Amino acid sequence: MTLSAEVEVRLDGFHEEVALDVSDGEVVAVLGPNGAGKTTLLRALAGVRPLTGGRIVLDGLVLDDPVQGVLVPPDQRSCGLVFQEHLLFPHLDAQANVAFGPRRHGASKSEAAAVSRDWLERLDVADVAHQRPRRLSGGQSQRVALARALATGPRLLLLDEPMAALDVTQRSTVRRLLRDHVAESGTSCVLVTHDPLDATALSDTIVLVDAGRVIQRGTPAEVARRPASPWVARLLGVNLLQGRVRGPRFDLGAGLTLPGGGSPDGERWAVLAARSVTVTCDGADDGLTGGPVDGPVVGWSTRVVGVQPTGDRVLLGLEYPPGLTADVPPERPDGGRWTEGMPVWASIDPSDLDLYAPPTV
Amino acid sequence: MAASAPRVRRPPLLLLVPGVAAVGLLTVPLIALLARVSWSTLGSDLTSSVALDALRLSLVCSLAATGLSVVLGLPLAWLLARTEFRGKSVVRAITVLPLVLPPVVAGVALLLAFGRDGLLGRPLFDWFGIQFTFSTAGVVLAETFVAMPFLIVTVEAALQTTDIRFEEVAASLGAGRWATFRLVTAPMIWSSLIAGAALTWARALGEFGATITFAGDIEGRTQTLPLAVYLSLEGSERVAVALSLLLLVISFAVLVALRGRWLGALRR
Numbered sequence: 001m002t003l004s005a006e007v008e009v010r011l012d013g014f015h016e017e018v019a020l021d022v023s024d025g026e027v028v029a030v031l032g033p034n035g036a037g038k039t040t041l042l043r044a045l046a047g048v049r050p051l052t053g054g055r056i057v058l059d060g061l062v063l064d065d066p067v068q069g070v071l072v073p074p075d076q077r078s079c080g081l082v083f084q085e086h087l088l089f090p091h092l093d094a095q096a097n098v099a100f101g102p103r104r105h106g107a108s109k110s111e112a113a114a115v116s117r118d119w120l121e122r123l124d125v126a127d128v129a130h131q132r133p134r135r136l137s138g139g140q141s142q143r144v145a146l147a148r149a150l151a152t153g154p155r156l157l158l159l160d161e162p163m164a165a166l167d168v169t170q171r172s173t174v175r176r177l178l179r180d181h182v183a184e185s186g187t188s189c190v191l192v193t194h195d196p197l198d199a200t201a202l203s204d205t206i207v208l209v210d211a212g213r214v215i216q217r218g219t220p221a222e223v224a225r226r227p228a229s230p231w232v233a234r235l236l237g238v239n240l241l242q243g244r245v246r247g248p249r250f251d252l253g254a255g256l257t258l259p260g261g262g263s264p265d266g267e268r269w270a271v272l273a274a275r276s277v278t279v280t281c282d283g284a285d286d287g288l289t290g291g292p293v294d295g296p297v298v299g300w301s302t303r304v305v306g307v308q309p310t311g312d313r314v315l316l317g318l319e320y321p322p323g324l325t326a327d328v329p330p331e332r333p334d335g336g337r338w339t340e341g342m343p344v345w346a347s348i349d350p351s352d353l354d355l356y357a358p359p360t361v
Numbered sequence: 362m363a364a365s366a367p368r369v370r371r372p373p374l375l376l377l378v379p380g381v382a383a384v385g386l387l388t389v390p391l392i393a394l395l396a397r398v399s400w401s402t403l404g405s406d407l408t409s410s411v412a413l414d415a416l417r418l419s420l421v422c423s424l425a426a427t428g429l430s431v432v433l434g435l436p437l438a439w440l441l442a443r444t445e446f447r448g449k450s451v452v453r454a455i456t457v458l459p460l461v462l463p464p465v466v467a468g469v470a471l472l473l474a475f476g477r478d479g480l481l482g483r484p485l486f487d488w489f490g491i492q493f494t495f496s497t498a499g500v501v502l503a504e505t506f507v508a509m510p511f512l513i514v515t516v517e518a519a520l521q522t523t524d525i526r527f528e529e530v531a532a533s534l535g536a537g538r539w540a541t542f543r544l545v546t547a548p549m550i551w552s553s554l555i556a557g558a559a560l561t562w563a564r565a566l567g568e569f570g571a572t573i574t575f576a577g578d579i580e581g582r583t584q585t586l587p588l589a590v591y592l593s594l595e596g597s598e599r600v601a602v603a604l605s606l607l608l609l610v611i612s613f614a615v616l617v618a619l620r621g622r623w624l625g626a627l628r629r
Contacts, residue, residue, distance in 0.1 A: 046530045072531035075541075081533040087526055091548040100544070104535030152534055 001157055003188055007044045008053030009037075012050040016040055016212035017054070022156070023217040025180075025186040029203035031193055031235065033113045036194040037212040038225070042158050045190060046081055048073035058155060064265055075104070077156075080149030080187070084161035086141040088133035094120060094144045101152035119147035123177060139170035143177065150185060157182060158183075163198050175201055194237050208232055216359075225271060228359045230323075239324050241273040241353070250355060252321050258298055258348075263355040270353040277326035279304075281334050299347030307338045314338055318346055382540025394609065397602050406517060406603035412615035415604065417587035420495060422585060426504035427512075430561045433505075434512040435554065439542065441513070448491040451602040460510045467506055475575075499576035500583050504565035511564055515557030520548040548627045556619055567608065 003022040011014075014036040043049035047063065055065040063072045072142045083124050088097050099107075100118035100357060107115065123143040127138055140181055142162060151159060152164045152250065162178065164169045179202055182189045199206050200220035208215040208223065216228035227233040233240035243252040245268045250258040260268075278297075306317030309330065316338060318324045326346065332338060371377070399406070406412065427437040440446075441453055459467060475482040475493040485491040493499035527549065531541040547554075548580065569587040586604055594601040 043529075046529065046533055048532065073537075074529065075535050075537050077533070078535075079533050081530050081532070083526060085524075085526075087524065087530050087532075089527065089545055089549070091551075100531070101534035102538075105538065148534070158533075194542075306404075 003045075003056070005045060005056040006054030007041050007056065008043055008051055008251050009040055009049060009179075010052045011040075014040075014212060017216055018207070018209055020190065022046075022188040022190060024143070024188065025183065026205065027189040027191060027203045028205045028207060029180055029191045029193060029199035030209055031196060031199040031207040033194055034216075036208060036209045039160060040212075041209070042160050042183050042190065042192050043071060043082075043304055045156065046079050046158055047072060047077050058245050078152065078154050078155045080152065080154035082142075082149045082157070082159045082162050084164040085164075086133070086138075086145040088136075088141055088144055088148070093130045094125065094136065094140075095096075096199060097133070097144055098148045098151050101156055105149070105152055116147075116150055119151045120144070122181070122213050137170075139174060142166060142170070142174050146174075146177065146181070150181060150187070153185070154187060154249075157187045159189065159191045159193075161192070161193055162191070163193075163195065178202060190260050195221060195290055201305075206346050208235070226269075226356050228269065230232075233271065236308055237274070239274060239277070241270045241321065242358070244266060245355065249348070252318065253349060256321065258350040258353065259352070261353065261355055269356040269357055269358045270355045272324075272353065274315065274325045274327035276348055276352060277318075277324065277328075278347045279326045279328050280317075280347070282338075294350050296349055297347050298350050299345055302344060304338060304340055304344055304348050307340055316344075318344070354356045391609070392431065394602065394605055397598075398606050399602070402599060403603055403606075406600050407607060410601065411580060411589060412582075412600060413595065413603060415584055415586045416546060416607070418497065418500070418581065418584065419566055419586040422500045422504055423425050423562055423568075425501045426508055427558050427562040428566040429501065429505045430509040430512045430565075431554070434509045434561075435516055438513045438516035439546070440521060442517050456513050457510050459507050460514075464507055464570025465574050468503060468571040468620075471499075471503055471506060471571060471575040475499070490615035494575065495577045495579055495583060497576075497582055499625055500572050500585060503571040503575045504568045507568050507571050508561045509561040512554075512557040515553055515560060516550060517554030519557075520546070523549055523590055559615055562613060601606075 002024060005018065005020045006017075008017045008165060014037070018030075018041055019036065020030070020041070022030065032038050037161060040049060044051055044064070049072055049272065051064045052064060055067070057064040057308075058077070061072075062068065062070045063077055064070065069117065081201050089092070089100065092100065092343075095113065095116045098119050101108070101111035102112040102115045115221050117126065120129050123139050123146060125143045125147070128140055128144070133141060133292065142165075142357045159178070161175055166174060191202055193200070205217060206220050206223050207322070210231060216223055216232055217290070223232065224236055224238065227236060227238070227240060229241070230240050241252060241258075242267050242309070243264050245251070245260045245263045247265070248260050250260045250263070250268060250270075252258065300320070302318050302320040305319045306315075308315040310327075312330065313327050314330045316326045316328055318326060324346070329340070330338075425556055430546065437456065441449065441456070457564060470478065472494065474480050475485070476494065477483065477486055477494060477547070482493060485493075491498075493502055510532075525548070527545055530539050531545040532538075536544060567587055568585070569591065573588055578584050578588050590601050590604045591606070593604065
């Protein structure tokens, strides 16, 4: 089952143009901030938002083509939809929710009930089969919603932020369920999310969208290793070093240079994980580790401009290079606390850096 | 926090006095009505032939008008909430106009449309022998005209606030538009439909102006409870008061039922 879509939607000043290809059993994550056009894309694929340009082809069948005047209505597309809010029909119990699709596809009452029970069992929610949705927990609701979408054997599964309303433990469980059942059913799947973790954990391919345009596409590893823009790097939570290679040096400007690693001259970028930045207290006077470090490690003096606790770690914003963040233990090497404005010594091991030429836009 | 009890501050007199006066204005007539009820003869007053005829007719007509409002108003509410068409704002304005239109004007308008010489009334009478004026059907028509907006407004509001994605999910599961309406939309707005129908029924039951103007006042055929109240006021005030009490009790019951059950379900 393959989807080939060129989605073009214009509405009220918003213009979206996103091309998407999904092959058999592939999970493509569409990742981007709120308002990027992710949901519009999903609605276009589901057939509830007609295209204003482009075309959607699923398994060789044209679903939407405004030029040809073809528009297959949503009830004849065989697209399973799962939303963040589950959207289980409140007047039907879990089993009837799941049986809804099979019934619409011509199954008898008892056949549909049997299919429904089977799916509820597979997703481990058979015990709540006769509960109304408002009695279900978030995790149970999402399993029932997933069972409902899968029970019709959809050719394309469309997931809109399916994990956003769940707590952390439910999230990982539902993630695993999604991965298992999508792989098992061989259904092509488009997952829309603003959470990079969901995207990397679930998908074979990530498509990054912003303001209705594709910024980058690739496997999660490719995207994380070589983000196509500072925005992508920020979204994935990694530092992006932007500089220029001249001879043996990778010059980040304002006096900070790293080894060029044999990269040819020209503008170069490199990803630097926040955990790979080591921060120590700056100050020769208190006798702590400080000052230039020998060997392969490169260090420089800067200041803390932001302190953000993240559970058992702390994210430090550093003044230089601008926007650089370091993921450090909550306690300073000398036992004190990190405070804004304090001078520090930052160091990295540049031998890990993978320098690449920024994409030409 | 509990150290000092909050001192009750007296509201400004300019707000307090008119507010209390408003309560009085709304309450005194009801008290006067209750005070005048002749409790000993209440049973016989309510079971007199005039009263029973009026009661029966009122129930039949108001229920028929409510049914007609649901059959016609529910689809219109859906069209207003779920489709786009030219002139929609005009249609919506026309739908709610009877809420503010003087009922007697509605009666005159109905007369000009469905009367024996009316725009539609003449062909209906000439070709099919159907006559609305001075007929029970005319009462139903008048009550529907005046009361249907309550149903349309209530149901449309419910449709507007229902997440449209429920319907999109239903479509993705293979339900066409009619199946989606029948199996998902209608059950989801059920409580609002009931609330709207109750309001419609209460309004239809109390209808006076349009009914007497359009359908006239014929005992047993077009004389509903409000008409009977008004006309017995000249002959037997006691009967008028008894019938008024009956209508008051019904109105109050609708209010309590709406607040307690249906509107409560809406707020959930």
